[in-house]
Amino acid sequence: MSAESSTPKKNFLVRILTMNTSNQKSGRSLPLWRQLLLQLLTLAIGFEVMFPILYIITLSLSSKTERPSQLQLIPQEISFIGYQQVLTRPTANPVSFLELLRNSFMLSIGVGLVALLIAVTAAYAFSRFQFKARQILMVLVFIPLLMPAVGLSTPLYLLMNSIHVNDCGNGVTAISPFFDCAANANSSLIFNLRDSLLGVGIAMISGALPFAVWNLKGYLDTIPHELEEAAAIDGADSNQVFFLIVLPLAIPQLAVTFFLGFIGHWQEFALPWLFLTKPENYTLSMTLYNMTGQYASSIPWNRFAAMAVIVALPVAIIYIALQKYITGGLTTGAVKG
Amino acid sequence: MATMTETMGTRKKSNFSKTILPYMYLLPAFIVMGVITFYPLAYQLVVSFTDFQTKDLRMGLASPVLNYIGFKNYIDIFTGGLPVQNFEFMRVLIYNFWWAITNVMVHVPAGVLIAVLLNSEGLWLKKIYRAVFILPVVVPPLVVATIWRNIFDDQYGAMNQLLTVINQFFGSTAVVHLHWMTDYAAPIPWLLPGGPLPPAYYAMMIANFWLGWPFMTVVATGALQSIPRDLYEAADIDGASGVQQFWNITVPLLRPAMIPAAVYGFTLSFNLFAFVFFMSGGGPARSTEILVTFAYDLVRNLRLYGAAAAFSVIIFVVGTIVFLITNRITRATESYSEAK
Numbered sequence: 001m002s003a004e005s006s007t008p009k010k011n012f013l014v015r016i017l018t019m020n021t022s023n024q025k026s027g028r029s030l031p032l033w034r035q036l037l038l039q040l041l042t043l044a045i046g047f048e049v050m051f052p053i054l055y056i057i058t059l060s061l062s063s064k065t066e067r068p069s070q071l072q073l074i075p076q077e078i079s080f081i082g083y084q085q086v087l088t089r090p091t092a093n094p095v096s097f098l099e100l101l102r103n104s105f106m107l108s109i110g111v112g113l114v115a116l117l118i119a120v121t122a123a124y125a126f127s128r129f130q131f132k133a134r135q136i137l138m139v140l141v142f143i144p145l146l147m148p149a150v151g152l153s154t155p156l157y158l159l160m161n162s163i164h165v166n167d168c169g170n171g172v173t174a175i176s177p178f179f180d181c182a183a184n185a186n187s188s189l190i191f192n193l194r195d196s197l198l199g200v201g202i203a204m205i206s207g208a209l210p211f212a213v214w215n216l217k218g219y220l221d222t223i224p225h226e227l228e229e230a231a232a233i234d235g236a237d238s239n240q241v242f243f244l245i246v247l248p249l250a251i252p253q254l255a256v257t258f259f260l261g262f263i264g265h266w267q268e269f270a271l272p273w274l275f276l277t278k279p280e281n282y283t284l285s286m287t288l289y290n291m292t293g294q295y296a297s298s299i300p301w302n303r304f305a306a307m308a309v310i311v312a313l314p315v316a317i318i319y320i321a322l323q324k325y326i327t328g329g330l331t332t333g334a335v336k337g
Numbered sequence: 338m339a340t341m342t343e344t345m346g347t348r349k350k351s352n353f354s355k356t357i358l359p360y361m362y363l364l365p366a367f368i369v370m371g372v373i374t375f376y377p378l379a380y381q382l383v384v385s386f387t388d389f390q391t392k393d394l395r396m397g398l399a400s401p402v403l404n405y406i407g408f409k410n411y412i413d414i415f416t417g418g419l420p421v422q423n424f425e426f427m428r429v430l431i432y433n434f435w436w437a438i439t440n441v442m443v444h445v446p447a448g449v450l451i452a453v454l455l456n457s458e459g460l461w462l463k464k465i466y467r468a469v470f471i472l473p474v475v476v477p478p479l480v481v482a483t484i485w486r487n488i489f490d491d492q493y494g495a496m497n498q499l500l501t502v503i504n505q506f507f508g509s510t511a512v513v514h515l516h517w518m519t520d521y522a523a524p525i526p527w528l529l530p531g532g533p534l535p536p537a538y539y540a541m542m543i544a545n546f547w548l549g550w551p552f553m554t555v556v557a558t559g560a561l562q563s564i565p566r567d568l569y570e571a572a573d574i575d576g577a578s579g580v581q582q583f584w585n586i587t588v589p590l591l592r593p594a595m596i597p598a599a600v601y602g603f604t605l606s607f608n609l610f611a612f613v614f615f616m617s618g619g620g621p622a623r624s625t626e627i628l629v630t631f632a633y634d635l636v637r638n639l640r641l642y643g644a645a646a647a648f649s650v651i652i653f654v655v656g657t658i659v660f661l662i663t664n665r666i667t668r669a670t671e672s673y674s675e676a677k
Contacts, residue, residue: 020459021459021461030457030458030459030460035459035460035461038454038457038460039460039461039462041454042454042455042460042462042466045451045454045466045470046466046469046470048547049469049470049472049473049547049551050469050472051495051499052481052484052485052488052495052547053472053476055484055488055495056484067490067492067493068493068495068498069493070498071495071498071499071501071502118365118366118369119366121362121363121365121366122362122363122365122366122367124362125359125360125362125363126363129358129359129362131356131359131360134359137363137367139660139661139664140370140375141366141370142660142664143653143656143657143660144370144374144378145604145656145660150610150629150632150633150636151381151629151632151648151649151652151653152374152377152378152381152649153633153636154381154384154389154636154642154645154646155376155377155378155380155381155384156373156377157394158380158394158397159372159373159376159377159380161394162397202373203373205369205373206370206373206374206377209366209369209370209374210370210374213366218597238358242362263477266477267477267478267479267480267611268611269479269611270610270611270614270633273637274636274637285477285479288479288480288483289479289615291483301487301493304483304487308480308483308484311477311479311480312475312476312477312480315475315476315477316475316476319474319475320475323471
């Protein structure tokens with residue numbers, strides 16, 4: 001009662017500022033002055049987020065090849081010359097943009113899928129079964145998470161390098177290390193696993209697999225047991241429970257795990273850079289790395305910026321397409337009480 | 338009698354398949370890891386006791402010129418005996434921990450606060466903010482690092498240009514020329530005694546902040562939505578202020594979600610190879626080098642394979658210790674039933 005009687009006495013400005021801006025009828029009110037304060041904060045954060053993005057997009061849309069001397073966050077001109085140059089001739093090597101794109105996709109999708117396929121049963125075993133060596137095996141799987149693939153690059157290099165196919169002449173091919181050409185034969189190397197996308201992909205699975213197991217196990221832990229118990233009472237065996245109940249429920253997290261892996265593999269450059277020597281096997285990330293490395297000063301910034309946008313684009317598109325699953329999957333994995 | 342033995346038999350069989358079944362599910366992963374993780378690890382361990390060089394690459398451990406030199410590689414790493422300038426193992430190790438911890442200490446509170454801000458009822462344009470604030474997660478860190486490296490360019494970078502613009506607001510016409518990535522002098526000398534933190538460290542903290550908090554916001558937002566609203570309503574009735582509600586309701590209920598996320602962020606930052614490598618390359622003078630970037634440098638540029646292997650083994654031991662500690666905190670390896 002007292003509040004009602006006092007409102008008309010307040011002046012106009014105060015009434016506007018304390019007006020409820022929350023649309024919800026129930027719940028708490030949000031006075032205008034707080035709304036404006038919050039808007040100011042969120043806009044500042046929005047600026048922080050957009051700053052580098054606007055900067056790189058503006059650079060990429062510039063036709064000037066020299067470096068910018070003044071801060072520009074909104075494009076003054078829209079020129080696609082940087083993109084055009086990157087698309088027609090991405091590197092000094094004889095490799096087309098489409099080849100780079102294809103290699104990047106093959107590598108990241110292949111590694112992501114294979115790792116997922118192998119990881120899902122292991123994650124299930126760790127999440128649901130009680131067995132003797134469980135704790136030890138789990139530590140064995142998870143410790144490589146802290147051991148990046150770079151740390152294993154030398155032995156992986158040697159391992160992949162030891163597998164190659166030789167043409168021994170006379171229509172005979174030999175796969176070493178299992179078979180070798182006769183000592184006197186004039187052999188020539190056809191295929192070296194190390195110097196191929198397949199070899200790099202196998203090496204990259206070494207890092208992708210523990211992550212996939214970790215991520216999937218966290219999610220499987222949050223799926224209630226009751227469904228499985230009900231299925232077991234109905235006579236389903238463990239394999240049926242896994243394939244018919246757990247796997248369909250885990251699809252969102254499978255997508256998230258695949259995507260998170262995809263981001264990682266998409267930008268992997270260290271292992272490809274060590275392993276691959278033929279330009280036709282190069283990936284987009286390797287090209288971007290090349291543009292920022294020791295020759296960076298000779299590369300026009302608009303071209304570099306265009307390349308950066310192009311490398312970021314597929315990840316952004318897939319993210320937006322899968323957004324619903326990803327935000328949900330990321331949190332449920334982490335929100336295990 | 339016959340039926341008796343029959344049931345005994347099936348029970349025995351089902352028991353047997355029950356003990357063997359988990360291992361069947363694990364088999365594919367362990368076969369693959371055996372070849373491409375455990376074998377290389379064991380190999381690395383052997384190589385770490387040798388003077389493995391480029392000439393041994395062709396033959397591997399069968400190389401006739403390979404010498405076993407005992408613990409020399411390890412001793413060299415710890416005492417600075419490697420033919421590498423500006424490398425002290427303990428300084429790099431401490432810096433690596435410092436880097437990971439300070440990152441998480443900034444990302445988690447910022448992520449939680451922004452999630453709470455976005456969660457305010459009736460906030461205008463909430464959906465747009467949610468979509469925009471997630472953008473840093475979408476841009477691959479490789480691209481992030483290369484963009485930020487250019488932003489911190491001392492000649493043409495956007496950061497110096499931004500500071501110049503801000504300077505103009507205060508009436509100064511001076512053009513800012515901070516050498517972010519190349520200066521060695523520590524702006525805050527007392528911050529990490531024994532390991533000077535050059536401007537590059539702060540530049541990398543800023544860039545990694547941009548990259549890091551949105552993930553924490555995503556996790557915190559999910560957890561916030563699972564907090565029942567009537568808790569806040571009850572607190573309102575009891576006359577608790579917004580700050581009190583934050584500390585007594587929001588923080589305790591977010592903790593179970595944020596601790597695993599923080600540990601995940603810690604391990605990510607601890608081994609943030611692509612970002613550090615692209616942003617600073619460990620420079621200036623190896624002052625922002627972390628363990629993994631140094632290991633890569635040992636292989637890629639210095640070609641000291643034996644020392645690099647010893648270094649990898651050390652990273653592995655450090656990683657194991659970190660894992661065992663963080664595992665105590667998050668209980669990641671506990672099964673569902675244990676966790677309850």
